[in-house]
Amino acid sequence: MSRKILIAVLCxxxxxxxxxxxxxxxxxxxxxxxxxxxxxxxxxxxEIFQGPAALGKSVLLSTGMALAVALLSTACxxxxxxxxxxxxxxxxxxxxxxxxxxxxPVILGTCLLYLFIRLELAGTVPGVILAQFLFACSYSxxxxxxxxxxxxxxLEQLVYxxxxxxxxxxLRMLLPVARxxxxxxxxxxxxxxxxxxxxxxxxxxxxxxxxxxKIFEYVASADFYLAGxxxxxxxxxxxxxxxxxxxxxLAGRI
Amino acid sequence: MLPxxxxxxxxxxxxxxxxxxxxxxxxxxxxxxxxxxSRGFTLEHWHRVLTDGEVLPSMAHSLALAAVCVVLTxxxxxxxxxxxxxxxxxxxxxxALLFPLALPPTVAALFVLQMFSGxxxxSRVAFHLGLIRxxxxxxxxxxxxxxxxILTTHLLLAVPFFCLLFAQIHRNEKxxxxxxxxxxxGAGRAACLRRVVLPILLRRSRANLSLFFIGVLGSFEIPxxxxxxxxxxxxxxxxxxxALFDLSEKxxxxxxxxxxxxxxxxxxxxxxxxxxAPHVA
Numbered sequence: 329m330s331r332k333i334l335i336a337v338l339c340x341x342x343x344x345x346x347x348x349x350x351x352x353x354x355x356x357x358x359x360x361x362x363x364x365x366x367x368x369x370x371x372x373x374x375e376i377f378q379g380p381a382a383l384g385k386s387v388l389l390s391t392g393m394a395l396a397v398a399l400l401s402t403a404c405x406x407x408x409x410x411x412x413x414x415x416x417x418x419x420x421x422x423x424x425x426x427x428x429x430x431x432x433p434v435i436l437g438t439c440l441l442y443l444f445i446r447l448e449l450a451g452t453v454p455g456v457i458l459a460q461f462l463f464a465c466s467y468s469x470x471x472x473x474x475x476x477x478x479x480x481x482x483l484e485q486l487v488y489x490x491x492x493x494x495x496x497x498x499l500r501m502l503l504p505v506a507r508x509x510x511x512x513x514x515x516x517x518x519x520x521x522x523x524x525x526x527x528x529x530x531x532x533x534x535x536x537x538x539x540x541x542k543i544f545e546y547v548a549s550a551d552f553y554l555a556g557x558x559x560x561x562x563x564x565x566x567x568x569x570x571x572x573x574x575x576x577x578l579a580g581r582i
Numbered sequence: 583m584l585p586x587x588x589x590x591x592x593x594x595x596x597x598x599x600x601x602x603x604x605x606x607x608x609x610x611x612x613x614x615x616x617x618x619x620s621r622g623f624t625l626e627h628w629h630r631v632l633t634d635g636e637v638l639p640s641m642a643h644s645l646a647l648a649a650v651c652v653v654l655t656x657x658x659x660x661x662x663x664x665x666x667x668x669x670x671x672x673x674x675x676x677x678a679l680l681f682p683l684a685l686p687p688t689v690a691a692l693f694v695l696q697m698f699s700g701x702x703x704x705s706r707v708a709f710h711l712g713l714i715r716x717x718x719x720x721x722x723x724x725x726x727x728x729x730x731x732i733l734t735t736h737l738l739l740a741v742p743f744f745c746l747l748f749a750q751i752h753r754n755e756k757x758x759x760x761x762x763x764x765x766x767x768g769a770g771r772a773a774c775l776r777r778v779v780l781p782i783l784l785r786r787s788r789a790n791l792s793l794f795f796i797g798v799l800g801s802f803e804i805p806x807x808x809x810x811x812x813x814x815x816x817x818x819x820x821x822x823x824x825a826l827f828d829l830s831e832k833x834x835x836x837x838x839x840x841x842x843x844x845x846x847x848x849x850x851x852x853x854x855x856x857x858x859a860p861h862v863a
Binding site: 331334338339342343349359360362407408410412415424425426432433438439440442461466469522525526530543547555559562563566567570 | 586589592593596598601603607608662665666673675678679680681682683686687689690695696703705706707717738742801806807816817820821824835838839842843846847849850851854855
């Protein structure tokens with residue numbers, strides 16, 4: 329019995345933050361000492377996209393940047409990981425691929441800012457995409473390295489033995505076999521950019537109003553209801569994927 | 583696909599070169615070889631950083647917080663995973679543990695802020711229980727020098743992840759069978775845990791734990807929202823020093839960046855020197 333209670337408490341504890349933030353986004357006059365909001369303002373969600381807050385632009389910006397980072401880093405990571413997996417200095421290259429993970433985005437961004445300013449990329453969308461790509465690409469490489477095992481190489485050889493050319497090998501064997509992992513890589517790198525704050529703040533020079541930057545802006549102005557709405561918007565993509573396919577959220581992390 | 587040489591060049595250009603350039607520039611700036619105020623080689627900035635009483639305490643605070651965070655995460659995750667292993671791998675709990683993984687650090691920090699602030703939810707519950715009379719009576723759990731708010735947020739994000747990780751390692755390494763074998767050979771329950779289960783779980787999750795330690799050490803969003811003014815976490819201090827109008831402070835920001843990078847890179851090199859990779863399903 330106590331075991332079931334413990335499991336119920338843990339389940340509630342895991343789901344509570346999401347439920348609370350959704351409630352915060354529609355709460356009205358939720359001041360101390362009310363434990364529950366006295367009224368719910370569902371119309372706030374209409375105002376969020378139509379009113380002065382105009383979060384629609386932030387959603388579009390965050391989505392566009394995340395899609396670009398995910399697309400670029402998945403494609404490049406997949407191709408580069410194949411080369412690294414077969415390289416005679418594989419150990420060293422894998423170690424180098426881990427290096428960006430050692431860096432805090434804010435600290436690395438601070439050190440890279442001068443270079444981005446000289447390249448006229450600071451404060452621009454392409455600049456932030458490039459900065460995020462640095463991390464996302466190294467993540468993709470590490471994720472895809474496991475794919476290039478003996479079995480995959482044997483399949484490649486089989487296609488050639490059966491008369492297939494390089495193009496057919498890639499389009500009809502490699503990409504279909506790698507599809508689940510490519511989807512995972514795409515989703516994880518999308519989330520990396522979607523969740524990013526440090527690089528967007530430093531390289532974006534605060535000029536790009538992504539959802540994560542908006543949360544800070546609303547917290548700084550003590551507008552917790554709009555911060556809650558931003559937080560809900562940020563959580564939606566991973567939650568949707570969680571409900572569709574939990575593996576996409578977990579694979580590569582565990 | 584592109585030729586091998588082109589792909590390797592791309593790898594060095596987009597992954598290795600920027601980090602190398604960033605570190606090189608930070609070192610050059612810190613010794614007076616770069617920057618608007620550069621006057622040639624000098625160790626004056628390093629001397630200032632090592633004696634000003636702000637950077638080293640900040641570094642020590644960040645290291646201590648990261649270490650405590652890792653230790654508490656391991657303890658809590660083990661306390662949940664070992665007795666509830668079957669529930670962690672399937673059923674409602676296994677699904678529920680995924681929910682915190684969908685939280686970005688910024689959102690998790692906002693949630694903890696809403697829970698732990700003077701007018702937060704816990705304070706309101708305390709008010710209704712008659713424990714406090716007004717928000718200022720509630721203890722300071724955020725913006726506190728001990729970093730309780732920061733620690734709680736990292737635990738909220740990391741404990742579910744490590745529960746799932748430990749459960750998966752437990753299954754993959756067949757720890758139930760190994761424990762049975764140890765018991766057959768005369769080991770007690772405590773000995774099984776101490777000499778079989780814990781060493782394997784911790785060794786197999788070493789890479790993930792190292793990356794988590796580095797992640798907490800360099801975290802920015804969470805201490806920005808919940809951290810105290812003093813001592814500040816490394817990333818926050820770096821950013822603040824860099825953003826100041828006083829240009830001489832920028833060299834200090836670069837010195838902190840160099841110190842942090844050396845520390846993190848050493849840890850990465852130590853962790854992955856045997857080509858060890860984070861545990862992947």
